[in-house]
Amino acid sequence: MIIAEKTKVIEVVPYNPEWKAEFNRLKEQLLSYVGDLIISIEHVGSTSIEGLAAKPIIDLDLVMDSYDVLPQIIERLQQHGYEHQGNLGIEGREAFQRLQDDGFMKYHLYVCPKDGKGYLEHIAFRDYLRSNTAARQAYAEVKQRLAEQHRYDIDAYCEGKTTFVTSILSKAMKET
Numbered sequence: 001m002i003i004a005e006k007t008k009v010i011e012v013v014p015y016n017p018e019w020k021a022e023f024n025r026l027k028e029q030l031l032s033y034v035g036d037l038i039i040s041i042e043h044v045g046s047t048s049i050e051g052l053a054a055k056p057i058i059d060l061d062l063v064m065d066s067y068d069v070l071p072q073i074i075e076r077l078q079q080h081g082y083e084h085q086g087n088l089g090i091e092g093r094e095a096f097q098r099l100q101d102d103g104f105m106k107y108h109l110y111v112c113p114k115d116g117k118g119y120l121e122h123i124a125f126r127d128y129l130r131s132n133t134a135a136r137q138a139y140a141e142v143k144q145r146l147a148e149q150h151r152y153d154i155d156a157y158c159e160g161k162t163t164f165v166t167s168i169l170s171k172a173m174k175e176t
Helices: 003-008 018-034 067-079 117-131 133-151 154-175
Strands: 039-045 057-062 082-086 096-100 107-113
Touching: 018 039, 018 057, 018 067, 018 107, 039 117, 057 096, 057 117, 067 082, 067 096, 067 107, 107 117, 117 133, 117 154, 133 154
Parallel strands: 057 107
Antiparallel strands: 039 057, 082 096, 096 107
C-alpha cells in the first residue's frame, strides 16, 4: 500500500468553494449511519479553510463523547463499507477507509473523542488558520513548494510540513 501511495502525484490546488458543499454531502451521509452515536461532524484539514490551497481531499472528524461508543461506531461504519484502521500512530484519532467508491471526492474519515489530542489539534489548527491571513498564506506557500519538491513522495511532503504545523499548533493551543 505504501508503494502505491508514493506513485500518486501530490497536487496542491487553489481553494475550491465546492469543498464545503462536498463536506456537507458527506456529513449528511455519515449522520445517517452514526448520527445517534456522535456529538458532531467537523470539517478539518486544509479544505476546511477558505482561501487556502490544498490537496483536494476532505478531512472529517466524527466527534464522539467517549471511547465507550467506538465499538458501535466501528460496527455501523463497517456495515456501510468502511474499514477501521486504528489510530495510525496519532493519539485520540481513529482512522477509517472506504473500501469502494461511494461517489464522493477523496476524503479521510476520523472518529475522535471530544477531548482527544487529535481532535483538539485539528480544531485549533483549523481555527487559527481561518483567523490568521499571514499564517494561512505562509502555509499555502510551504505546501506548494513541498508538492513541487516531493511530487511523488507523500511521506517527504508530510514530513516537510512538520516544522510549520508544529509552530502553528504551538501558537494555536496557547490561544485556546
